Amino acid sequence: xxxxxxxxxxxxxxxxxxxxxxxxxxxxxxxxxxxxxxxxxxxxxxxxxxxxxxxxxxxxxxxxxxxxxxxxxxxxxxxxxxxxxxxxxxxxxxxxxxxxxxxxxxxxxxxxxxxxxxxxxxxxxxxxxxxxxxxxxxxxxxxxxxxxxxxxxxxxxxxxxxxxxxxxxxxxxxxxxxxxxxxxxxxxxxxxxxxxxxxxxxxxxxxxxxxxxxxxxxxxxxxxxxxxxxxxxxxxxxxxxxxxxxxxxxxxxxxxxxxxxxxxxxxxxxxxxxxxxxxxxxxxxxxxxxxxxxxxxxxxxxxxxxxxxxxxxxxxxxxxxxxxxxxxxxxxxxxxxxxxxxxxxxxxx
Numbered sequence: 001x002x003x004x005x006x007x008x009x010x011x012x013x014x015x016x017x018x019x020x021x022x023x024x025x026x027x028x029x030x031x032x033x034x035x036x037x038x039x040x041x042x043x044x045x046x047x048x049x050x051x052x053x054x055x056x057x058x059x060x061x062x063x064x065x066x067x068x069x070x071x072x073x074x075x076x077x078x079x080x081x082x083x084x085x086x087x088x089x090x091x092x093x094x095x096x097x098x099x100x101x102x103x104x105x106x107x108x109x110x111x112x113x114x115x116x117x118x119x120x121x122x123x124x125x126x127x128x129x130x131x132x133x134x135x136x137x138x139x140x141x142x143x144x145x146x147x148x149x150x151x152x153x154x155x156x157x158x159x160x161x162x163x164x165x166x167x168x169x170x171x172x173x174x175x176x177x178x179x180x181x182x183x184x185x186x187x188x189x190x191x192x193x194x195x196x197x198x199x200x201x202x203x204x205x206x207x208x209x210x211x212x213x214x215x216x217x218x219x220x221x222x223x224x225x226x227x228x229x230x231x232x233x234x235x236x237x238x239x240x241x242x243x244x245x246x247x248x249x250x251x252x253x254x255x256x257x258x259x260x261x262x263x264x265x266x267x268x269x270x271x272x273x274x275x276x277x278x279x280x281x282x283x284x285x286x287x288x289x290x291x292x293x294x295x296x297x298x299x300x301x302x303x304x305x306x307x308x309x310x311x312x313x314x315x316x317x318x319x320x321x322x323x324x325x326x327x328x329x330x331x332x333x334x335x336x337x338x339x340x341x342x343x344x345x346x347x348x349x
Contacts, residue, residue, distance in 0.1 A: 002346045003134035004031040006339035007112060007121035008179035009207065010303045011311065012248055012265055013188075015223060015272060016241035017173040022189045024197070024248050025179040026205075029339040030111040030119075032126035032180075033346070036138035037104040050107040053077045063089065064103065080124055081107070083163035084131045091159055092139065103138055107131065117209070119334065120308030125176035128164040132156055133343045154193070156343060157181040171220055176303075183342030187249060203255035204319040208331040210284050211307025219278045219304040226276035237272045244268060255315060259298050262313050266300045273305065280305030288312075291329055295322050309334065 006027040013023025046060035055078070060066065064085045066078055112123035136151050136159075151159070160181060161174040175188040186194040227234035244265050251261040266281070266289065273280030285301055288310055292299035297314035310331075314322050323333045 001037075001134050001137040002033060002035040003130045003137065003343060004033045004346050005126040005129035005133070005180040005343045006031050006183060006341075007119075007123060007126050008176045009121065009309070009311065009336060010175065011185075011205075012262060012300075013175070013245040014241075014269065014301075014303055014305070015220075016238060016245045017175055017188065017190060018220075019238050019242060020190060021242035021245040022187045022248055023173065023175045023245065024185070024187055024252075025175050026185050026336070027179045027183040027339040027342060028121055029337040030121055031339070032112070032123060032130045033106075033108040034127065034130040034134040035106045036131075036134040038138050039102060039104075045102045046105070047102075048078075048081065048105045048107070050078075050081070050109075052107075052109045052113065062102075080128060080163065080167040081105075081131065083166040084128060084135065084160070086166075087159045087163040088132060088135050088139070091136070091155075103135065105131075105135070114209075114332075114334070119209070120303060122176045122180065124167070125160075125164060126180045128160040128167075128177055129156070129180040129343045132160040132163065133345065137345060153181060153342075168217060171217060179342070181342045183339050185338065197249065197252055200252055200255040200258050202316050203258060204314050204316050205336065206312050206314075206319070206323060207302070207309045207334040207336050208288065208312060208326050209308070209334065210288060210301075210310040210331060211282065215306070216304040219280060219306055222278035223272065223276045223280075226278075230275070233275055237268070237275055240268045241265070241272065259313055262298045262300050262311075266298070269301060269305060278305070282306065285310060288326070288329070288331060291325060292322065295325070297322055 007030045009026045009028055011024040011026055013021055017023035046064040048058045048060055049056055066075060066082050109123045112119055112121050133156055161177045164177050165172050173190055178188045178194045182194050184196050187197050188194045251257040270281040281301060289299040292312050295318050297312055300311045302309055302311050327333055
């Protein structure tokens with residue numbers, strides 16, 4: 001079985017989504033692919049290949065468990081694989097089925113890299129979704145399908161989200177996994193089904209590379225530390241973000257309203273970063289924001305902020321000129337075609 005899942009971009013609602021506010025996300029048509037072959041290679045053992053992680057035909061335990069003697073520098077990047085394996089195994093156990101079959105697993109995240117640099121397009125969430133789908137489907141192929149092993153989309157999201165959170169130490173909103181599972185543009189509120197939304201007429205969007213990368217976990221941890229250090233200030237800053245995020249659906253009714261909201265949200269994120277000591281907004285971001293504003297467009301950070309990518313929202317008539325200006329300023333433009341569908345099974349062997 002080969003399953004693929006798209007990456008994602010947080011368009012609006014970062015940080016506030018962790019506290020119950022809605023977030024706007026876009027599924028991006030750069031897809032992680034996971035192939036799971038039962039009994040692959042002619043032997044019953046489990047093997048894992050993930051070339052972007054430097055893993056080639058790693059021999060796993062009988063149930064797919066990571067080897068106990070695995071070096072820490074190899075084990076850590078495989079935390080997500082192990083978390084998904086555990087979630088799928090627990091799901092099968094709940095269904096009272098025990099497939100006794102080795103699986104050969106190949107994970108490909110090459111579309112999420114450019115010139116040797118990992119783009120901040122949610123490769124881990126895409127892998128969580130695709131791996132959950134592929135592994136469950138492959139094991140279902142050796143079981144009676146009447147046993148209920150095939151996953152409905154909501155079940156797939158629940159398993160992939162739980163695995164993704166476990167791999168991240170319990171942090172994360174689940175929005176990135178929701179985008180990978182359901183696809184298209186969604187408004188996502190924690191513990192609620194996502195809502196698909198339309199895009200304003202005449203508004204374009206593109207992404208630019210803004211830095212050399214940043215740690216989402218580190219930035220989120222710094223904001224959490226701010227909450228412990230100054231609960232009132234933290235609550236005030238998060239309330240400001242939440243109030244803006246709550247207006248997203250209305251702002252999407254026209255391009256002008258959304259541009260205003262995106263700019264206001266950028267400034268609220270900047271305030272949170274200054275108060276928390278987290279580099280959510282950097283000097284490079286401010287430089288690119290000024291460049292966008294000169295053409296009536298809006299630059300905004302995406303996700304946890306820091307390095308990686310930034311977003312540019314602009315009226316359609318200004319897009320070509322803006323992309324040239326950003327490229328001239330050394331910010332590589334990244335096409336971000338929307339993936340209308342989320343997880344899909346590409347092939348059944």
